[in-house]
Amino acid sequence: xxxxxxxxxxxxxxxxxxxxxxxxxxxxxxxxxxxxxxxxxxxxxxxxxxxxxxxxxxxxxxxxxxxxxxxxxxxxxxxxxxxxxxxxxxxxxxxxxxxxxxxxxxxxxxxxxxxxxxxxxxxxxxxxxxxxxxxxxxxxxxxxxxxxxxxxxxxxxxxxxxxxxxxxxxxxxxxxxxxxxxxxxxxxxxxxxxxxxxxxxxxxxxxxxxxxxxxxxxxxxxxxxxxxxxxxxxxxxxxxxxxxxxxxxxxxxxxxxxxxxxxxxxxxxxxxxxxxxxxxxxxxxxxxxxxxxxxxxxxxxxxxxxxxxxxxxxxxxxxxxxxxxxxxxxxxxxxxxxxxx
Numbered sequence: 001x002x003x004x005x006x007x008x009x010x011x012x013x014x015x016x017x018x019x020x021x022x023x024x025x026x027x028x029x030x031x032x033x034x035x036x037x038x039x040x041x042x043x044x045x046x047x048x049x050x051x052x053x054x055x056x057x058x059x060x061x062x063x064x065x066x067x068x069x070x071x072x073x074x075x076x077x078x079x080x081x082x083x084x085x086x087x088x089x090x091x092x093x094x095x096x097x098x099x100x101x102x103x104x105x106x107x108x109x110x111x112x113x114x115x116x117x118x119x120x121x122x123x124x125x126x127x128x129x130x131x132x133x134x135x136x137x138x139x140x141x142x143x144x145x146x147x148x149x150x151x152x153x154x155x156x157x158x159x160x161x162x163x164x165x166x167x168x169x170x171x172x173x174x175x176x177x178x179x180x181x182x183x184x185x186x187x188x189x190x191x192x193x194x195x196x197x198x199x200x201x202x203x204x205x206x207x208x209x210x211x212x213x214x215x216x217x218x219x220x221x222x223x224x225x226x227x228x229x230x231x232x233x234x235x236x237x238x239x240x241x242x243x244x245x246x247x248x249x250x251x252x253x254x255x256x257x258x259x260x261x262x263x264x265x266x267x268x269x270x271x272x273x274x275x276x277x278x279x280x281x282x283x284x285x286x287x288x289x290x291x292x293x294x295x296x297x298x299x300x301x302x303x304x305x306x307x308x309x310x311x312x313x314x315x316x317x318x319x320x321x322x323x324x325x326x327x328x329x330x331x332x333x334x335x336x337x338x339x340x341x
Contacts, residue, residue: 048087065287151253218301
């Protein structure tokens, strides 16, 4: 081989190697760009409660809408247990990459820190707020055979029979139990609290006439009310529930100062990049703002509340959570409620 031929072969080999390296670099660059586009794989929304409850229903509606928007699956993962602490802990320990998020509520974020002496995470710092999703309204229900047909009739009956009228909740220390406590204090009555492990078994016993009353989510029970299987006496919110527009608020029914309720919010683990939190929040706000999403939530008694991380931090963490923590914390201490994980 001549020196010229050898030089030509060396050049060809060099160019081949450079082309291969360029191809590898381009492939790596395209892969990185694909990974940078969020989401590039399924996103898990951890619901720290069992399926079928108000928080779960709102989460599944959100997951469905986000899946449509992203073209990637948003998957609901129910991690029930310990009043939401088990599921919340899963997210608190997750990588802050946006692929494991928490569907939290007033219980996980504002009640548990007072109800439990020790949590496996610092509730004030373990999570990154992303977006408000919905407000869940609470309703006071009566079984069909209950003699009182209005709140005022109930109050009169309870004063004549203190501690005799039974009232179910979804569990000691949760938002439905505390709604009962706020109501009793404001009305000056004493009911017999019957805590259940969830709203579904409590409602089943209410339908069967095993208990007289129940405080529960409008979202979970509006269908039974509309069908005439249960009687709604009042909602505990400041305004009426869209799903039950004929049902008065407690204030309208004559009991002032007994407002309570719940909300659902999307949170990520500590350290979630602000830009990513804002991008996810924008997507949440976009899907929750659609008429279809709002109507679907309203039909079941929830109100859409899509907000961004700055708004959530300002409104929810500094105002809503702060105010709820103060009210619920004060009541929990007064009642001496304690739970352990």
